Amino acid sequence: MHKQTQAIRIQAEQSPEKEHSTPLYLTSSFTFDTAEDMRAAFADETDDNIYSRYSNPTVDEFVKKMCVLEGAEAGFATASGMAAVFNSIFALLKAGDHLICCSSVFGSTYALATKFLPRYNIECTLVKANKPEEWEAAVKPNTKMIFLETPTNPQLEILDLEWAGKFCKKHNLIFNIDNCFASPIIQNPIEFGADIVSHSATKWIDGQGRVLGGVVLGRKDLVHEIYMFCRNTGPSLSAFNAWVLSKSLETLDVRMERHCNNALSIATKLESNEKISWVKYPFLPSHPEYHIAIKQMKKGGGLLCFELKGGIESGRKFLDALALLSMTPNLGDTRSIASHPASTTHSKLTEAERLSVGITPGLIRISAGLENVNDIINDIEQALSKC
Numbered sequence: 001m002h003k004q005t006q007a008i009r010i011q012a013e014q015s016p017e018k019e020h021s022t023p024l025y026l027t028s029s030f031t032f033d034t035a036e037d038m039r040a041a042f043a044d045e046t047d048d049n050i051y052s053r054y055s056n057p058t059v060d061e062f063v064k065k066m067c068v069l070e071g072a073e074a075g076f077a078t079a080s081g082m083a084a085v086f087n088s089i090f091a092l093l094k095a096g097d098h099l100i101c102c103s104s105v106f107g108s109t110y111a112l113a114t115k116f117l118p119r120y121n122i123e124c125t126l127v128k129a130n131k132p133e134e135w136e137a138a139v140k141p142n143t144k145m146i147f148l149e150t151p152t153n154p155q156l157e158i159l160d161l162e163w164a165g166k167f168c169k170k171h172n173l174i175f176n177i178d179n180c181f182a183s184p185i186i187q188n189p190i191e192f193g194a195d196i197v198s199h200s201a202t203k204w205i206d207g208q209g210r211v212l213g214g215v216v217l218g219r220k221d222l223v224h225e226i227y228m229f230c231r232n233t234g235p236s237l238s239a240f241n242a243w244v245l246s247k248s249l250e251t252l253d254v255r256m257e258r259h260c261n262n263a264l265s266i267a268t269k270l271e272s273n274e275k276i277s278w279v280k281y282p283f284l285p286s287h288p289e290y291h292i293a294i295k296q297m298k299k300g301g302g303l304l305c306f307e308l309k310g311g312i313e314s315g316r317k318f319l320d321a322l323a324l325l326s327m328t329p330n331l332g333d334t335r336s337i338a339s340h341p342a343s344t345t346h347s348k349l350t351e352a353e354r355l356s357v358g359i360t361p362g363l364i365r366i367s368a369g370l371e372n373v374n375d376i377i378n379d380i381e382q383a384l385s386k387c
């Protein structure tokens with residue numbers, strides 16, 4: 001059966017009520033008929049549900065769909081994308097290990113790698129996503145894992161997944177990737193040798209800006225270690241959020257098609273706008289890594305970015321002039337969203353620090369929504385005319 005069909009049809013067991021939409025198992029714990037059944041469940045002799053911090057049928061339904069979409073052997077769902085990222089690293093590394101991480105990762109992942117892991121004596125070297133020679137130079141005898149995003153946030157740099165797979169094999173490293181920006185519809189890193197794939201389900205997977213969620217997918221042995229760590233530390237996804245996210249997966253494929261088509265049309269139109277010095281979108285031939293993007297992505301994704309010639313001041317004016325696009329720190333929504341990292345999320349950094357993580361003064365990131373594309377373009381163009 002096609003992945004798209006399974007993302008719609010995989011379902012927790014129907015209740016005696018014979019509901020059509022999937023049931024929601026909103027319960028903290030599960031009961032047993034006999035003391036022996038309960039003993040066997042705790043002894044891992046059966047797969048019976050015990051407690052929703054460990055497993056829950058609604059959460060399992062979401063995980064099963066995600067495994068199909070990513071081609072993964074196993075998975076574990078978490079309360080947020082950061083819980084997925086954190087646990088995928090922390091459950092598999094120990095004091096004395098070394099991690100290589102791309103420098104242009106999501107802000108909280110950057111903080112985790114540079115501020116928190118060192119507290120536990122896990123060393124991290126940051127490298128530029130699109131510079132393979134930096135990855136090679138960073139390998140040490142105690143290197144255990146690489147962590148990366150592609151496309152990166154917000155500069156949309158692309159790292160060659162085929163190269164990364166071979167690199168990890170050569171050095172016997174765990175290949176861990178946050179695939180949130182692409183979504184499992186656009187890119188499947190396991191095909192290129194990834195061992196662990198995480199998602200912030202808060203973004204394209206929910207797709208409607210309602211709930212937080214995350215998921216870690218990949219090799220059965222590694223996911224089991226992550227599961228055992230999470231079972232005892234408690235970052236599990238709530239059944240309610242899993243129900244929302246599982247329903248969302250039924251429409252992810254069609255939504256991503258529209259998000260990607262809208263993003264490509266916006267990026268193409270903006271390339272000739274006189275207020276902009278450059279536009280970046282993975283499927284624009286002008287993107288520096290276009291040849292890699294078309295090799296590993298089915299479409300260009302729903303995000304694009306551009307640089308305003310007028311710098312920080314123009315960025316502020318642009319946001320203030322928008323009438324349709326939302327100003328909000330999220331992405332992957334039905335509603336188009338604009339953000340200006342230099343004056344908002346990264347305003348506390350010095351300009352040199354911002355530049356080192358790819359945040360230029362006039363950088364605007366657009367998350368293309370599902371609105372009619374002409375309305376999105378008209379709003380962006382009228383706002384540009386006021387910068």
Ligand SMILES: Cc1ncc(COP(=O)(O)O)c(C=O)c1O
Binds near residue numbers: 181
């Ligand atoms: C690439 C990426 N990874 C992880 C996260 C964290 O996800 P969450 O907010 O669900 O914890 C985000 C959030 O914006 C993100 O953009």
